[in-house]
Amino acid sequence: MAGTTHTDVNAAKAASGNAVTKKYTGPLITVTMLFFMWGFITCLNDILIPKLQQVFTLELWQAMLIQTAFFGAYFFISLLYFIMSITKGDPIRKIGYKNGIIVGLVIAAVGCALFYPAADLHSYGFFLGALFILASGITVLQIAANPYVTILGPPESAASRLNMTQALNSLGTTVAPIIGGYLIFGAVNAESAGADSVKLPYLGLAATLLAIAVLIKIAKLPSIQSEDDITPDAGALRYRHLVLGIVCIFAYVGGEVAIGSTLINFFRLPEIAGLDETQAGHFLAFYWGGAMVGRFFGAVALSSMKNSTFKYLIIAGIAAVVFVIISSVYSMDEALITLGLIALNFVVLMLGRFIPNRTLGLFAGTVVVLLLITSFATGSVAMWAVIAIGLFNSIMFPTIFTLAIKDLGVHTSQGSSLLVMAIVGGAIIPPLQGAIADATGNLQLSFLVPMVCYLYIMYYGFSGSKVKEPAA
Template sequence: MAGTTPTDITSAAKQTGGAVTKNYTGPLVTVTMLFFMWGFITCLNDILIPKLQQVFTLELWQAMLIQTAFFGAYFIISLLYFILSITKGDPILRIGYKNGIIVGLVVAAVGCVLFYPAASLHSYGFFLGALFILASGITVLQIAANPYVAILGPPDGAASRLNMTQALNSLGTTIAPIIGGYLIFGAVNAAETGAESVKLPYLALAGMLLAIALLIKIAKLPHIQGDGEIKPGAGALQYRHLVLGIICIFAYVGGEVAIGSTLINFFKLPHIAGLEEAEAGHFLAFYWGGAMVGRFFGAVALSEMKNANRKYLIIAGIAAIVFGLLYFAYGLNEALIALGLIALNFAMLMVGRFIPNRTLGFFAATVVVLLLITSFATGAVAMWSAIAIGLFNSIMFPTIFTLAIKGLGVHTSQGSSLLVMAIVGGAVMPPLQGAVADFSGNLQLSFLVPLACYLYIMYYGFAGSKVQEEAVS
């Protein structure tokens, strides 16, 4: 899932006094909870879509407006933040990262609370407004928490810390379909009908967000801030690989979210699996869980670790743990299927020779093939092909980001802001896929919409990510 945003760590450290040598383990553990929470909340949208579609008798494209409201906030709030940064100075640096995080948590909690009146009034538009406010808070969290994590420790370990927190983000996206499916579709709310079943889960989320805000308020976290002055202008746009990278982030987030938003309805199809919503939520967890597992693989494979045998040993160990967990949780059949997909993932890492842009290109090519199988096959083959896409999505977001900001120098932070705005792809592609499904009457063929996104990602990996000296005219 889209969760972390690299920033100009060196510049941030200088602006904040360069205090990066202390032991920040405690603060880092505290802040890491945020990554889990926004991953969990983001993935709950995949449960909301079929639920509200059923409650309000919506066409699929209308139900996909849930993602438009949610990810549209990323674009609008990030755009406003970008404008403020280049005209008035960085707002987060002015108030401090800690206060910025608290603001984001409180705004997100307000959005969660608004689900209660939205359900009481039985208003789909109210739900969309609540989602927009919720996502606005998460956007502020993204802007504040990522650079904060990068600064909490030595600069050389920043990437490692961001990978660790991103893994927690993936854990949130993995368990959200299971817990959300149980709470919203399952026995816990069996006595509640319609939209009423979302009230208690989102009130509970609001309480958790406010509790974390209070914890961060009283915790002894480093108070990091600065004048945040940024010169006017958008010099980052002169870099071709950044401009193409912005499009690539749009395509990636759009494709990933569109697929995840469609899977429960896809698994319900009689000729695919014929599952009920709650059971389909369990298999949706495989999709997001694959991203988490693949992210661990990618972190090891694409690291600067010189000993290749050590890389293989670590990856084999992770695969063994995953196999064991799936075997005890689901049985031998699911564990063996997952192990086979992991082997395919590792094979693509080998083909990519652990080079980021090559690996990105081959992973995207693999997803293209998987989407073709998803679109035209039936039964378990189609179902597991769709699930496997998550495993290959894993490295894409951080890899695209890293390639896009390479060589930007003083324009790195500005480039990062522009890339955050491109997350709006998650607001655009799901309704487009839903519209294709509705108008064609064929949900399965609608997976050709995200296929176009991954074709572009493949291009960016193999060619578009190359740094060129000349500016964009």
């Protein structure tokens, strides 16, 4: 079972499948809160970029250093974790997933609190440092929580569970542009307030993260940790599908973050939509909302549920709810366009035959086509093409992650740390896209940069994810 230690196996054998499922329902609900919170925090970067670009009069590539600081932390903290695992033994397997989650929450809360002095000092460098600390905490959360979710239940539905928790992550990324856009851009006198408008939102996040840490501490979560000797080694790197998966996570996160970071500026272009920041923030929510809806679809489609008709009914129900919400909150035209994009997503999902690696390859291929439309079309066609990418991004991270840690056994936590380290793609690809946009003066053509990332994801889905015997 991917993500399972000997302790986990013994625990699973001690109970029936129904008992295990019942036992783990509560813990899964509790852990899901974490996915919502780090999704919310991560997507706030898309609001910070235009805000701090305005406050500090930055070029686009300089503003994109926000993502470099944030996702750079993923690389350095995960690298440190990996070095510790091969010299001292796997830290998470020693202290347990629950304690690892608490440590991550506290570090992230400290990073959020540092936004207050950063605004007082009016220092862009201080902001970048605070973001680095914040992301360091989220890195620890990712290393602990992602494999924890795969362990909490039957192995055959691991991809489904991770898609479901990632759907709540996407709920956070969906509401963040709306709430963050109002608090940071839309608040009264936000422009005159300069960087001060970020103080209260991030202090609120710090308090929330600490409250969740207390809740996790007192919650009755399975304290899964190793009872075996933990031998320091780099055994995870012997698995070809993991190594290629590390590159795939790099490509996926880099491509997704580059696109999301550029959307507000993209929607402001006169030849696309000519929106202001607040309006653009609402459409950014469509992009991240698409990822949420697609992950709910993926959770259903990739589940161990045998009745395909029932799966279709659940997916149709989700689509109907989305249609009603958008038609009531926005407009009927936008609801109909969204419903059409959902239908396209479902068709591609059907072509994938609910097989994780095949579905991943087809979704990545669809994104390549959508990025070509984004780069060369104009007006609403280009705008909705880039928004549609969110729907097809949906299953990618949890599916890549699940495929990459499959059959790693005792090396699962170490493999998880390497995959989280690869999230550094979000620090490298966005500034590269920004630099190309600045150099060419053409923001649209810069979307060809993330397109290369999705071409690699296609390869991993169709070929690179196949499990082979580890190298000696």
